[in-house]
Every structure is written in C-alpha cells, then in structure tokens.
Amino acid sequence: MKQRYRPEASRQSIAAFGTIHQSKQLHTLLETYLEDMRRSFPLIEYEIKEYMTRWEVHRDVELIRMLIARLMDWHKAWQPPKDLGGTVYKGFDFTFRTCLFSILPPSFASGFKALVSWALSPEDFPPTDSLTARTPIATVWQHCETLGFLGRYESVISSVGYERIERHVLETCEGNWSSPMLPELRVWMTNKVLPWLLAIYVRGAANTTEAQGLLAGVGSRFDYHLMKTLFELRTKEIFDIIIDYPDSTGALQDLREGLARTDQGAALVKTLRKANAKRLLHPGADTKLILTQYVSTIKCLRLVDPPGVLLFKVADPIRRYLRERPDTIRCIVASLVGDEDSGDSLLDDNEPIVPIQQPEVEDFTDATWVPEPIDAGPEFKANKPSDVLSTLVSIYDSKDFFVKELQVLLAQRLLAITDASDVARVDKERRNIEILKIRFGEAALQVCEVMLRDMADSKRIDSHVQSQRSSIVHPTIISHHFWPSLESSELALPGQFQDLQESYSHEFTVFKPDKKLKWIPNLGTVHLKIELEDRTLEVEVPPLEAAFIELFSQKDVWSLDELISAVGNVDRSSAVKALSTWANKGVIKEQGENSFILLERAEEGASDEDGLLSEELAPSAVPALPPVQTAQQHQAEQMRIHWKFIEGMLTNLRSLSLDRIHSMLKFAPNYDQAIEDLGVFMEAARREGLVVCRDGMWELNK
Structure with a gap:
C-alpha cells in the first residue's frame, strides 16, 4: 500500500496543485479525495475485525501492537504529501481519525488497555512465541499519538496507572505500620511509573523544562491518586492502627500527610466511629479496654490532626458511652494510684505530672489566638492540647466525682493493710496522695490526708494499748466523719471474740476518755489455730467464718437458723458461703438438711485437696478489698433518702421544675448534690414510673 514519489513527479504534482489552488478548486479536490477515502474504509474495517477476532481468542497484546502498526501503514499510504500545506494534511488527518473511531469495535478498548498494562508491567503477562516481529513500544506510542489513541483513550491509560498503584500500595503497605510508606512509594513511582509516563506523554519534548511542563498535570494526578489510595488503606x-500504637507511628505520619493533601477527614471519622461502635462500645467490652483504646485514640488523632477536629468528632460517642458506664471513674482512679490489679496504666510514665486543666474560654485578646478550623462543627472548642488525664477527667462535668472515688479507693487500700507494721504500703499511699495533690489540688485531698493520719494514729494507739494490756486484737482505728461510708452489718462476734473486743475497748477508753470505739466486726481478718482430736489447723479467715467456728466450740451440732441467729442475723447467702469454707477444709459436715456437725476426726478418704493443709484458705473466702461504698453507691443512697422530701413536695405542690426542686431540697439535712445529679435521679425515677415530666415540669405518676 506504500507509494513512492519520484522527485520530478513530486515537482509536477506540486505545480498541478498550485494551479488548482490558484483557481480556488483545492477545497473541492480535497473533498473529493476524502470522500473516496471514506468509501475505501471498509478495507481497514475488514483488517480490524480480523485482528480483534484473533485478540478475543488468544488475548495476546502483540496482536494489538500489530493492529496499530497496520493502521499506521494505512494512514501513511493515504496521507497527502506534507508539501501541500497544513490545511490539506489536517483535513485528511481529521477525516481519517473520525472514520477510524467509528469502526473500532468495543473490544478494542480492552485490547488497548491490555497493551498499556503490558507496557507498564510486562512481568504480569505470560511470554508468547506466536509472533516474532514485535514493534518497539516507543514506536507504538508514536503511532498511537498519530492515530489519536492517546487522547481518545486517555482515561484508559490513567486507569491502568491507577490500578497498578492501588495493587502495589495494597501489596506493600497493608499491615505495615512501623515506618512511613509514602517516601518508599514515591521512589517506586519514580523508578516504575514515571518512565512509563515519560514514554507516553513526553516523547517529543525538546528539553527538560518542556518535559516537566508536559508531565506536570498527569504526574500530579498520579501522585494524588497514590496518596489517596494509601490514605484509604490506612x-x-x-482501628487496628490505634490498637498497635505506638508501634504504628509510621502509619499515622502517612495519614497526617495524606489528610493535608486529599481532604478525606470525613471518611476517616465515619470509618473510625463505625468501627468503635461495632468493636468497642458494647457491653461485652471491658471498661479498662475502652479507656485504653480511648487514650490511644487521643494520642493517635493528635498526631494526625493537631487542631483536634477529628478527635472531637470521634471522641464524642466514646465519651458519652463511658459516662454511662458505672465503673469508668473507678478504672481511671485505679490507674491514677497504680492499682496492681488494673493492668497497664492509662497514663504514660514519661508524661509530666501537671494540674488538671479545666476547659478554657477563648481569649480573643491573645496574640497567639487562631480561629477554629473551617471543618469544625458548631460544638467544637479549640482548646489547647491537654494531658491525657485532663482529657479523661473532662468526660464528666466536675472533677469532684474523681476526688470522691479517690477517697473510696484509698480507704479500701488502707483498710486492706492487715499488718499494722506494714509501713511500706502506707508510705506508698502517701506518695500517691502527694502526686495527686499536684493534679487535683491540696484542698480536694484534705480528707485523704486525714485518712493517712488516722493510720499513723491507729498504730500509735494500738502500741499504747498493747503496752498496758497485751492483746491479740490489733484494730485499725479511723475517724468516722472523714472516711467513706462502710457497709454496715448486724454481725456480733460471740464467745472469746466479744471478750477480746470489750477488753480492748476498756483500755482504749482509759487512754482516750473523750472517745469511744464502735466496732465494725464484719471487716478485717482473724488468724485462728484450731485444735481437733487428730489434727491442728492454722487459717486466716473473715470474721463471719471465725464467728461460726467459735460457736462449734460450744456444741458439735448446729442448724443453719441457729447459727445465723447466734451471730446477729446475717443474710443467709453469706452464712452458707462462710460454712462452705469450713466444709471444704473438712472441719464441719452438713448432716441432713441445713444441719452441720463438727468433725473432730477427719473422715476417711479426706485429702489435702479437701482443705486439711494448714494455712489453706478457700479462694473466695477473703474479699480483695473491704466493702467500702463507692461514690456512686453513696450518692444513690443519699438520693433515696431525699426521695421522701421530693415526694412530699410534688404531693403538696402538684408540679415543680427541676430548679425549684433543687432549691427546696437545699433546706433538707445533708443535701449537697448538684442539679445535674438531681436530674439524673429524676430521670431514673421517671423510668421506674414514679414521676412524669411534661414541658419541663415534674409530677407524681398517679
């Protein structure tokens, strides 16, 4: 199909076309020529069908290369000489492309995409030996530009690059969080994708400046897609990146850079909130686990978004959920005092000890003030970054909740010290209180100081009493008004225990005439040496177990009701549990229904596993901490007391607002609750059907 022009023939043709141009018939001649070319296009269409049929069968990209080369042959064969001028050539080129695009089958796009993919990643395609005459890929791109394929199928070329980037990001970055991956990905782009782009788009550049200009737009799009793909993966x-913090710091740096470039913060917030709701904020998750994840979320999102907009949007559901959990304050406080049973601390050991920061009102006169970020919501507060503890405390409206819980926990830990000479444990609690003074202020922890002083005074008083009359009783003497409420009990220790208490109380009164001991017999432990006919046991048990075994020294057989009545009418479940301790040790045995007998001699078949070893104790016999009322329990009990006042108000005045109820309750004895606490209590009463609320007015539910 190629034509050869002799020089003399070419000169004659040019002269002839010059004559036609002068007579203004060149346009008519060109139209005639183009019309003849259109009628001849079925020849090209036939070849296209042949190649595409073979492509659909073999899927060999070499067929597409050969087809493009063949189309270029037709283009060269039919194009007019360049000497005739640009107008003639442009008219031919436009008509040729229009006719060509009209006959290309839909499958050509998939074939062209396969060719582009092969050029980018030839290793992904199997080698073929069916065709040997391969057109160089640079020549192929030149042909594609001449035929108009690069412009027509630009989206196909871009999709190939995008898909290759997505695949590479997924293969190399998924689960790899320890170091930033973006620099490594950009090196890969430079070595792999950039030469491919240069071969396609920058072949005709005269110099580096022109090449940069040609590649600027498409290169920027590919870099954006690289960052967007990595951001979407992260x-x-x-959720798992936050769990793995601080080992996932590299992934957080990628997120920070990607957020600044791609503006995908809303998608990050939506994904993380959804993951939190599914995997974290449900009854099956432990409160300590939720708090740990919340602290990690704070640290991670501060790295990703220092202004705090993302953290505010993500943290709000977590904070609301934690506020509804009854043990949230206890978990935070346990971490503050280094509770041994609390596992890893919520606070970083390297974090400086600073006072609790309260939410600040914006100071617009501050020279360093900056406006809120544009994507911040109406409720967003642009506070300065605070320490983790301040953020945890801010879950609640007041830090008083934490101070009260600190008092409860300190009381439990101090009362759990059974050895009066254990100075180390008391000193440890004193060090904790000194640190907490820095955080919460000295005024808030004055009660804790009194409790620590009581421990020292108790040891001194006990030493004096022991010097006057030696006793095996070593009580912890506390000031009733400065300690949290202790769970009361009707337990009365019988026999020798009561005599020991009375003797100690007498010596105490002699030493402190203006004070009187009030025993709390259900707290503490009793070390016993039990001598039976064939064995001796030494055990340490709670007072109720000691009271029951003391009764068996009076007679060998007791019924359950008799035992309960003899020790002060304790509840039945506690009595059964206490008796099971001795039954497990082989000291007593149930005989008949609710009747127990002392075993002076061990029954045959009894083993050490039955509890006959000395100093053996049932695992559940001694509680880990004394039963001190928590702040929430004490608050609930106080509100139940004041319910009678509220009920009387609503009976006499029919309906009252919450503010009015709160104002009137201030005249009730010992009422010190905040209006928020009263609101929570009234809501609980409404759920129980005791009251109703209409337009902000509370009434009794009749």
Missing part, C-alpha cells in the same frame, strides 16, 4: 486499618 482509613480501613485505623
């Missing part, structure tokens, strides 16, 4: 992994 967004899907964000």
Whole structure:
C-alpha cells in the first residue's frame, strides 16, 4: 500500500496543485479525495475485525501492537504529501481519525488497555512465541499519538496507572505500620511509573523544562491518586492502627500527610466511629479496654490532626458511652494510684505530672489566638492540647466525682493493710496522695490526708494499748466523719471474740476518755489455730467464718437458723458461703438438711485437696478489698433518702421544675448534690414510673 514519489513527479504534482489552488478548486479536490477515502474504509474495517477476532481468542497484546502498526501503514499510504500545506494534511488527518473511531469495535478498548498494562508491567503477562516481529513500544506510542489513541483513550491509560498503584500500595503497605510508606512509594513511582509516563506523554519534548511542563498535570494526578489510595488503606486499618500504637507511628505520619493533601477527614471519622461502635462500645467490652483504646485514640488523632477536629468528632460517642458506664471513674482512679490489679496504666510514665486543666474560654485578646478550623462543627472548642488525664477527667462535668472515688479507693487500700507494721504500703499511699495533690489540688485531698493520719494514729494507739494490756486484737482505728461510708452489718462476734473486743475497748477508753470505739466486726481478718482430736489447723479467715467456728466450740451440732441467729442475723447467702469454707477444709459436715456437725476426726478418704493443709484458705473466702461504698453507691443512697422530701413536695405542690426542686431540697439535712445529679435521679425515677415530666415540669405518676 506504500507509494513512492519520484522527485520530478513530486515537482509536477506540486505545480498541478498550485494551479488548482490558484483557481480556488483545492477545497473541492480535497473533498473529493476524502470522500473516496471514506468509501475505501471498509478495507481497514475488514483488517480490524480480523485482528480483534484473533485478540478475543488468544488475548495476546502483540496482536494489538500489530493492529496499530497496520493502521499506521494505512494512514501513511493515504496521507497527502506534507508539501501541500497544513490545511490539506489536517483535513485528511481529521477525516481519517473520525472514520477510524467509528469502526473500532468495543473490544478494542480492552485490547488497548491490555497493551498499556503490558507496557507498564510486562512481568504480569505470560511470554508468547506466536509472533516474532514485535514493534518497539516507543514506536507504538508514536503511532498511537498519530492515530489519536492517546487522547481518545486517555482515561484508559490513567486507569491502568491507577490500578497498578492501588495493587502495589495494597501489596506493600497493608499491615505495615512501623515506618512511613509514602517516601518508599514515591521512589517506586519514580523508578516504575514515571518512565512509563515519560514514554507516553513526553516523547517529543525538546528539553527538560518542556518535559516537566508536559508531565506536570498527569504526574500530579498520579501522585494524588497514590496518596489517596494509601490514605484509604490506612482509613480501613485505623482501628487496628490505634490498637498497635505506638508501634504504628509510621502509619499515622502517612495519614497526617495524606489528610493535608486529599481532604478525606470525613471518611476517616465515619470509618473510625463505625468501627468503635461495632468493636468497642458494647457491653461485652471491658471498661479498662475502652479507656485504653480511648487514650490511644487521643494520642493517635493528635498526631494526625493537631487542631483536634477529628478527635472531637470521634471522641464524642466514646465519651458519652463511658459516662454511662458505672465503673469508668473507678478504672481511671485505679490507674491514677497504680492499682496492681488494673493492668497497664492509662497514663504514660514519661508524661509530666501537671494540674488538671479545666476547659478554657477563648481569649480573643491573645496574640497567639487562631480561629477554629473551617471543618469544625458548631460544638467544637479549640482548646489547647491537654494531658491525657485532663482529657479523661473532662468526660464528666466536675472533677469532684474523681476526688470522691479517690477517697473510696484509698480507704479500701488502707483498710486492706492487715499488718499494722506494714509501713511500706502506707508510705506508698502517701506518695500517691502527694502526686495527686499536684493534679487535683491540696484542698480536694484534705480528707485523704486525714485518712493517712488516722493510720499513723491507729498504730500509735494500738502500741499504747498493747503496752498496758497485751492483746491479740490489733484494730485499725479511723475517724468516722472523714472516711467513706462502710457497709454496715448486724454481725456480733460471740464467745472469746466479744471478750477480746470489750477488753480492748476498756483500755482504749482509759487512754482516750473523750472517745469511744464502735466496732465494725464484719471487716478485717482473724488468724485462728484450731485444735481437733487428730489434727491442728492454722487459717486466716473473715470474721463471719471465725464467728461460726467459735460457736462449734460450744456444741458439735448446729442448724443453719441457729447459727445465723447466734451471730446477729446475717443474710443467709453469706452464712452458707462462710460454712462452705469450713466444709471444704473438712472441719464441719452438713448432716441432713441445713444441719452441720463438727468433725473432730477427719473422715476417711479426706485429702489435702479437701482443705486439711494448714494455712489453706478457700479462694473466695477473703474479699480483695473491704466493702467500702463507692461514690456512686453513696450518692444513690443519699438520693433515696431525699426521695421522701421530693415526694412530699410534688404531693403538696402538684408540679415543680427541676430548679425549684433543687432549691427546696437545699433546706433538707445533708443535701449537697448538684442539679445535674438531681436530674439524673429524676430521670431514673421517671423510668421506674414514679414521676412524669411534661414541658419541663415534674409530677407524681398517679
């Protein structure tokens, strides 16, 4: 199909076309020529069908290369000489492309995409030996530009690059969080994708400046897609990235850079909130686990978004959920005092000890003030970054909750010290209180100081009493008004225990005439040496177990009701549990229904597993901490007391607002609750059907 022009023939043709141009018939001649070319296009269409049929069978990209080369042959064969001028050539080129695009089958797009993919990643395609005459890929791109394929199928070329980037990001970055991956990905782009782009788009550049200009737009799009793909991957992994912190710091740096470039913060917030709701904020998750994840979320999102907009949007559901959990304050406080049973601390050991920061009102006169970020919601507060503890305390409206819980926990830990000479444990609690003074202020922890002083005074008083009359009783003497409420009990220790208490109380009164001991017999432990006919046991048990075994020294057989009545009418479940301790040790045995007998001699078949070893104790016999009322329990009990006042108000005045109820309750004895606490209590009463609320007015539910 190629034509050869002799020089003399070419000169004659040019002269002839010059004559036609002068007579203004060149346009008519060109139209005639183009019309003849259109009628001849079925020849090209036939070849296209042949190649595409073979492509659909073999899927060999070499067929597409050969087809493009063949189309270029037709283009060269039919194009007019360049000497005729640009107008003639442009008219031919436009008509040729229009006719060509009209006959290309839909499958050509998939074939062209396969060719582009092969050029980018030839290793992904199997080698073929069916065709040997391969057109160089640079020549192929030149042909594609001449035929108009680069412009027509630009989206196909871009999709190939995008898909290759997505695949590479997924293969190399998924689960790899320890170091930033973006620099490594950009090196890969430079070595792999950039030469491919240069071969396609920058072949005709005269110099480096022109090449940069030609590649600027498409290169920027590919870099954006690289960052967007990495950001989307990290967004899907964000929950696990937070769990893995601080080992996932590299992934957080990628997120920070990607957030600044792609503006995908809303997607990150949506994904993380959804993951939190599914995997964290449900009854099956332990409160300590939720708090740990919340602290990690704070640290991670501060790295990703220093202004705090993302953290505010993500943290709000977690904070509301934690506020509804009854043991949230206890978990935070346990971490503050280094509770041994609390596991890893919520606070970083390297974090400086600073006072609790309260939410600040914006100071617009501050020279360093900056406006809120544009994507911040109406409720967002642009506070300065605070320490983790301040953020945890801010879950609640007041830090008083934490101070009260600190008092309860300190009381439990101090009362759990059974050895009066254990100075180390008391000193440890004193060090904790000194640190907490820095955080909460000295005024808030004055009660804790009194409790620590009581421990020292108790040891001194006990030493004096022992010097006057030696006793095996070593009580912890506390000031009733400065300690949290202790769970009361009707337990009365019988026999020798009561005599020991009375003797100690007498010596105490002699030493402190203006004070009187009030025993709390259900707290503490009793060390016993039990001598039976064939064995001796030494055990340490709670007072109720000691009271029951003391009764068996009076007679060998007791019924359950008799035992309960003899020790002060304790509840039945506690009595059964206490008796099971001795039954497990082989000291007593149930005989008949609710009747127990002392075993002076061990029954045959009894083993050490039955509890006959000395100093053996049932695992559940001694509680880990004394039964001190928590702040929430004490508050609930106080509100139940004041319910009678509220009920009387609503009976006499029919309906009252919450503010009015709160104002009137201030005249009730010992009422010191905040209006928020009263609101929570009234809501609980409404759920129980005791009251109703209409337009902000509370009434009794009749």
